[in-house]
Amino acid sequence: MKIHEYQAKRIFVEYGIPIPDGDVASTPEEVREITSRIGKKVVIKAQIHAGGRGKGGGVKTANSPQEAEKVAREIIGMNLITHQTGPEGKRVKRVLVEEALDVEKELYLGIVIDRSRDQEQPVIMASEAGGMEIEEVASKSPEKIIKVGANPVVSFSSFQGRKLAYGLGMDKSIVSKASKIIEMLYRIFMEKDATLIEINPFVLTRGGDLLALDAKINFDDDGLYRHPEIRELRDLDEEEPLEIEASNTGVNYIKLDGNVGCMVNGAGLAMATMDLIKLAGGAPANFLDVGGGATAERIEKAFRILTSDKNVKAILVNIFGGILRCDRVASGVIEG
Amino acid sequence: MNLNLPMVVRLQGTNVEEGRKLLEGSNLKFEVAEGLFEAAQKVVALL
Numbered sequence: 001m002k003i004h005e006y007q008a009k010r011i012f013v014e015y016g017i018p019i020p021d022g023d024v025a026s027t028p029e030e031v032r033e034i035t036s037r038i039g040k041k042v043v044i045k046a047q048i049h050a051g052g053r054g055k056g057g058g059v060k061t062a063n064s065p066q067e068a069e070k071v072a073r074e075i076i077g078m079n080l081i082t083h084q085t086g087p088e089g090k091r092v093k094r095v096l097v098e099e100a101l102d103v104e105k106e107l108y109l110g111i112v113i114d115r116s117r118d119q120e121q122p123v124i125m126a127s128e129a130g131g132m133e134i135e136e137v138a139s140k141s142p143e144k145i146i147k148v149g150a151n152p153v154v155s156f157s158s159f160q161g162r163k164l165a166y167g168l169g170m171d172k173s174i175v176s177k178a179s180k181i182i183e184m185l186y187r188i189f190m191e192k193d194a195t196l197i198e199i200n201p202f203v204l205t206r207g208g209d210l211l212a213l214d215a216k217i218n219f220d221d222d223g224l225y226r227h228p229e230i231r232e233l234r235d236l237d238e239e240e241p242l243e244i245e246a247s248n249t250g251v252n253y254i255k256l257d258g259n260v261g262c263m264v265n266g267a268g269l270a271m272a273t274m275d276l277i278k279l280a281g282g283a284p285a286n287f288l289d290v291g292g293g294a295t296a297e298r299i300e301k302a303f304r305i306l307t308s309d310k311n312v313k314a315i316l317v318n319i320f321g322g323i324l325r326c327d328r329v330a331s332g333v334i335e336g
Numbered sequence: 337m338n339l340n341l342p343m344v345v346r347l348q349g350t351n352v353e354e355g356r357k358l359l360e361g362s363n364l365k366f367e368v369a370e371g372l373f374e375a376a377q378k379v380v381a382l383l
Contacts, residue, residue: 276376327355
């Protein structure tokens with residue numbers, strides 16, 4: 001599950017990670033009030049789940065409360081299109097208003113689970129090339145990314161934090177501060193069952209302060225039952241409507257890029273079906289598991305979900321009848 | 337539902353005969369497959 005930047009920053013604050021002074025707003029009037037409280041130049045940032053907001057015109061600065069209100073009028077309600085939203089874009093409902101900082105250096109900090117054989121553990125990544133897309137840094141100049149694996153059994157050690165901080169070319173005076181922030185990021189990652197945390201950019205100001213200028217946290221859906229406070233942060237407007245409908249129906253549906261719609265019972269058989277479609281030279285349009293105890297009604301709904309994807313050009317129904325009997329599947333298909 | 341989409345159905349297991357009869361009795365157009373890879377090949381051929 002993804003959350004918004006302002007929500008991720010609230011979690012940062014709980015863990016003592018410094019963020020710029022600011023607040024979230026959903027009207028231009030609120031933006032003006034927040035700006036006059038901050039009392040200096042501000043940055044107004046559209047709150048949508050996709051990245052690339054700045055390039056799409058969703059991040060702007062303002063020097064006065066009046067200007068902030070005017071900028072907010074442009075951003076709130078706009079349809080923001082970035083490389084991650086798809087061509088249809090996302091409507092902006094809220095903005096984050098923050099003090100503009102005097103930035104000396106833009107850095108990158110991130111934690112992901114590295115599934116490669118030699119790692120198989122959370123990996124903390126840091127780079128001096130902050131402020132740009134980390135995927136681009138990784139492909140063009142991988143040497144600029146420092147990685148440190150943190151074994152969940154022995155946990156994170158402060159020497160690893162120092163190693164990353166020194167690797168970022170930090171002055172001795174701020175290394176322990178940076179190391180503490182990295183340690184807190186690791187704690188969030190473990191304690192909240194995150195799958196990804198990114199601060200890009202993580203900035204060093206001219207005054208020598210370190211702050212998270214941006215914040216991104218993704219959570220493991222299967223861990224959400226342990227974190228009801230995080231589940232509440234879910235924003236349904238940001239999710240694939242077909243996937244929401246599917247989860248309300250009790251169907252496991254993941255939209256993919258291909259054109260063969262699949263309806264299968266059982267996650268394993270669904271995976272095998274997608275593999276075989278690939279092997280036969282096609283590409284699956286979705287993963288769809290109708291589950292074991294599916295009713296004819298649920299199958300009918302699953303059919304509607306799968307056929308409302310406009311990319312679907314052909315359908316493969318693959319059912320191994322067990323608890324879910326074949327005649328029940330057939331009536332679901334016919335009624336659908 | 338979009339009935340114009342070509343479809344391949346593979347049913348196996350409990351009550352497979354009843355299921356196939358129901359599908360055959362409907363006016364839906366589809367192909368039937370027995371094996372898994374056969375089903376995948378048939379659906380890709382329909383694209």
